[in-house]
Amino acid sequence: MVDSEQVLGCKAPMGLVLVLLLSSLLGPLGQVQAQDCERPIRDTMSLTEFNCGSLELVNGHVEYSEGTSFGSLATFSCNDGYILSGRNRLLCGNTEWLGRTPNCIGAVFTKDLSAKIVKCDSPPSVDKAEGPSPKRDFYDFESVVRYNCQKDYTINGSASLKCKSNGEFTPNPPTCLMVRCKAPFIPNGSQKSGARPPYIHRSLVEYECKPGFKMEGEGVMTCQLDSTWSSTPECKVLPVDPTSSPGKSCH
Ligand SMILES: *[C@@H]1O[C@H](CO)[C@@H](O)[C@H](O)[C@H]1NC(C)=O
Ligand SMILES: *[C@@H]1O[C@H](CO)[C@@H](O)[C@H](O)[C@H]1NC(C)=O
Numbered sequence: 001m002v003d004s005e006q007v008l009g010c011k012a013p014m015g016l017v018l019v020l021l022l023s024s025l026l027g028p029l030g031q032v033q034a035q036d037c038e039r040p041i042r043d044t045m046s047l048t049e050f051n052c053g054s055l056e057l058v059n060g061h062v063e064y065s066e067g068t069s070f071g072s073l074a075t076f077s078c079n080d081g082y083i084l085s086g087r088n089r090l091l092c093g094n095t096e097w098l099g100r101t102p103n104c105i106g107a108v109f110t111k112d113l114s115a116k117i118v119k120c121d122s123p124p125s126v127d128k129a130e131g132p133s134p135k136r137d138f139y140d141f142e143s144v145v146r147y148n149c150q151k152d153y154t155i156n157g158s159a160s161l162k163c164k165s166n167g168e169f170t171p172n173p174p175t176c177l178m179v180r181c182k183a184p185f186i187p188n189g190s191q192k193s194g195a196r197p198p199y200i201h202r203s204l205v206e207y208e209c210k211p212g213f214k215m216e217g218e219g220v221m222t223c224q225l226d227s228t229w230s231s232t233p234e235c236k237v238l239p240v241d242p243t244s245s246p247g248k249s250c251h
Pocket of ligand 1: 210
């Protein structure tokens with residue numbers, strides 16, 4: 001067992017400063033350092049060359065005091081809306097970073113600046129839908145749940161919801177609708193092309209007017225979520241053109 005004083009000898013000259021800082025700031029970490037330093041304490045050359053490599057912190061970032069070599073400190077901080085779970089610093093030892101990399105956990109900050117970990121209650125089930133899936137009692141911040149409408153039903157809204165920092169899923173759960181449009185009735189018009197009944201969501205039909213009639217409105221219609229057609233065209237009688245009126249010429 002090597003004590004902190006001997007560990008200071010692990011890295012010279014900067015290591016001395018670092019470990020002194022550590023024992024005042026981090027307390028117990030100085031001792032972990034001491035144990036890990038036991039073996040290579042006499043081999044100062046290879047020690048100073050050892051590199052721990054960079055660390056990754058999801059939803060946060062890592063800063064290094066002087067690179068990632070032996071004796072360097074990695075300092076962790078989390079993005080807005082997250083709090084750190086674990087140590088906020090790690091020291092690069094002679095074989096690896098000494099200690100476990102922390103995590104950033106989604107959190108909200110109350111008015112008195114204390115942090116609270118975000119959990120969302122399960123969103124409600126939806127008529128004619130499967131979901132929410134996955135099924136849990138509580139969900140972590142930024143968890144996503146999905147809904148799937150049963151066969152023949154069309155989703156109105158978003159199929160996926162996310163647990164937000166206010167502890168609620170956003171957006172609201174969708175609804176599942178049975179969409180059926182009635183056959184269009186267009187006096188003096190007829191269907192030119194498109195879907196046959198039953199007309200479901202997004203069914204598309206095209207209507208045209210009989211000879212002598214002119215269409216007003218869009219002849220291509222789609223069946224909408226609310227079971228109505230996207231347009232209601234009308235066939236209006238064409239004004240009689242005096243220059244080409246048929247049946248007036250006598251022989
Ligand atoms: C046009 O439509 C009206 C109303 O449905 C109907 O009374 C009329 O006979 C139609 N005209 C033709 C030429 O189909
Ligand atoms: C679809 O959902 C929206 C938002 O909840 C709602 O306002 C709308 O009426 C719904 N549409 C139908 C056809 O139910």
